[in-house]
Amino acid sequence: MILLNERLKAVAQLVPKNAKVIDVGCDHAYLSIYLKQHHIATKVVASDNKEGPLREAQKNIKREKVDVETLLADGVSKIPDDIDTVVVSGMGGGNIIGMFKYTPEKLKNVKTLVLSPNNDLIRVRKEISKLGFYIEDETLVKYKNIIYVVMKWQRGKRRIRKKECIYGPILAKKKGPLFQEYLSSSIKQKELLLKVLPKKYWLRRIQIQHEIKMLKDILK
Ligand SMILES: C[S@@+](CC[C@H](N)C(=O)[O-])C[C@H]1O[C@@H](n2cnc3c(N)ncnc32)[C@H](O)[C@@H]1O
Structure with missing residues (x-):
């Protein structure tokens, strides 16, 4: 059984x-394997745009003896119809937005997106909502000291x-145990950015x- 962080x-x-x-x-395909092993998904395609990670994924899938398909593809360019x-x-x-924004037709059969971007959350919320999706749920997780x-x-x-789009509609409603810390660290990051961003970028x-x-305001 695969152990996830x-x-x-x-x-x-x-x-x-x-x-x-x-x-x-998918990289190593740990998540893909877990979804099958825990009977969360009935079908899983583990996809990556690089051969190295995909080979690693195939090795792990074989070792774990799970029924997970692999696919070499950029974003959702070769997404199967089902x-x-x-x-x-x-x-x-930015990478996540790019893979959906210019080929929205690839999402025609898709009902759910589960996204965990490393950055640019405001833009992700704005752009994905323009594609005809809304946020049903959001969670915060702290791993290796990063939220x-x-x-x-x-x-x-x-x-x-x-x-x-700035603070996350569901996060603000739920106000879970990490929410205050998340807001404080977001404020700190933005204040640091302001310190180094040249004046010519006034906008x-x-x-x-x-x-x-x-x-x-929301932290108050
Ligand atoms: C940092 S790993 C994340 C792996 C895993 N999803 C996770 O959350 O731990 C990012 C992976 O995305 C792949 N990748 C980056 N851009 C991609 C794209 N446009 N389409 C498909 N895969 C991409 C990389 O090759 C890499 O294996």
């Missing part, structure tokens, strides 16, 4: 029961307000100041 466990927890999953950027859930974790937000956000998106139109500086204010 706390971060990947939090991702697995947001995958719907009986889902047909593509794990984009897949209803896309999981992407441990990648930059990660995991988001579960469902197909459907619901308005997300600008400020909700970005104004945006960051606004984001800090929103985060401080």
Whole structure:
């Protein structure tokens, strides 16, 4: 049985029961294997855009004797028709947005996205909501002293307000045990960025100041 770290466990927890999953950027395929071994998913495709990680994935799948397919592909470019859930974790937000934004038709049969970007969360929330998905659930998980956000998106139109993109609509409602710490560390990161960002980037500086204010308001 594969053992997952706390971060990947939090991702697995947001995958719907009986889902047909593509794990984009599977790397070692630990998450893919876990989803099958724990009967969370009925079908899993472990996909990566590089041969090295995919070979490692195939080795682990063989060792664990699970029925997980592998696919060499960029993003969701070769997503099989019967897949209803896309999981992407441990990648930059810009990369995640890019793989959906320019080929939204690839998501036509997809009902759920489980995303855990390493950064750029505000932009991810804004851009994914434009594709006709809304955030149904969000969790925070602390792993190796870093707090990660995991988001579960469902197909459907619901308005997300600008400020909700900053702090996460469900995170703010749930106010779980890591929420205060998450807000404080986000504020600290943005304040550090402001210190080093040259004055000529005045527009970005104004945006960051606004984001800090929103985060401080919700922290009160
Ligand atoms: C840091 S690992 C994350 C692995 C795993 N998903 C996790 O959360 O631990 C990122 C993986 O994504 C793959 N990757 C990066 N960009 C990709 C893309 N556009 N399409 C598919 N795979 C990609 C990399 O090759 C790498 O194996």
